[in-house]
Amino acid sequence: EQFHVRLLTAEKQLHPLLDRLVLLLQQTPRYWDPFCSSAIVCSFLDFINCTVIQERAEVKIKRNRVESASWPPYVRVKNGQPDAYAFMMFTRDACPDVSVYLQAIPDICTFINFNNDVLSFYKEELAGEKHNR
Template sequence: MITSFVSDIGCINPAPEPSEALWASMHAYADQLGVNYEKGTHSWECFQVGTSYPAVCLISCLLISAVHSDVALSVNTDVLQACLPQHSLEIQVYVGTYTWLGILLDDETSKSPEDCSRFVERLAAGEKQPTPLLEGWAELMRLAFKYWDPVVANFIVAASLNFVNANVLENRHEFKTLKPTRGGKNWPWFMRDKDGVAEAYALFTFPKDRYQDISNYLEMIPDNMSSYLSLTNDILS
């Protein structure tokens, strides 16, 4: 199944390792955020995943969009081997940092449920978050508008806020004791969609410096990219 999947999306060679420039830039931005990622810690492991993710995620998303879209996107072996050079280093650092902090949030929500439950409230009020991790996530929300069309950035931010809220909900007593009924058949997918943040990753593929006309890719986001990423992640994990 996995062999067929890789063949169907046109993946011929393994994704490249993160470049030295990406490593250096990720480290510099991480130091600026003040989130601990000392070697040997869980955060360090998450940081390594985040630094590697742009090479894999952006390649996969662009391949999927090329397979399912009528729009002729420039995809070739040389581009893939160079880890999508049309995505700027800034974009790669953003996606890498988003992945790193997102994994930490997923793991840390149960330890600080009160801090996380008020994240959206503080963001809306323009208040500083109580921890470097939450403040770093808030900074990514604000920074999204620098790299993506305002409407696209809105979707990215909305998906990111839903991600935090879904993680908070999963740690609530009401959620843990909720008994499924026949009337809630779409509830599992509702939660999967919120806590999987696949919509944001699908949209990361299309920064405004490369894709000015958002009509070229919006239709593929719900089915061909967002759902695809969520379900493929479930299968391969």
């Protein structure tokens, strides 16, 4: 739960892998346009934030309520990191003009999310998961 706070205060993370993630995120401006780099970093921060919040007891208790019908799609978008994957396809060297692909990003994200669902289905069936239906 401390990743974002430690990132913003420039403190060492609580796990070496998270320190490596910070280093990788700091490198994104070298390879992607500033807007794309920002979208990639935001996507990773959303992923970590959503992963952390899902583990909180009060969220686990409430997530199966009728009022939370839009929670699963929201989590899917945040945890699936479609923005990061979509923007990572277009490095600055390969495609320097953002306007060429920017309007395709929403469709690419949708494609990534649906493919993730299809590929996850087999794994979830084998594991006997029933909560995603």
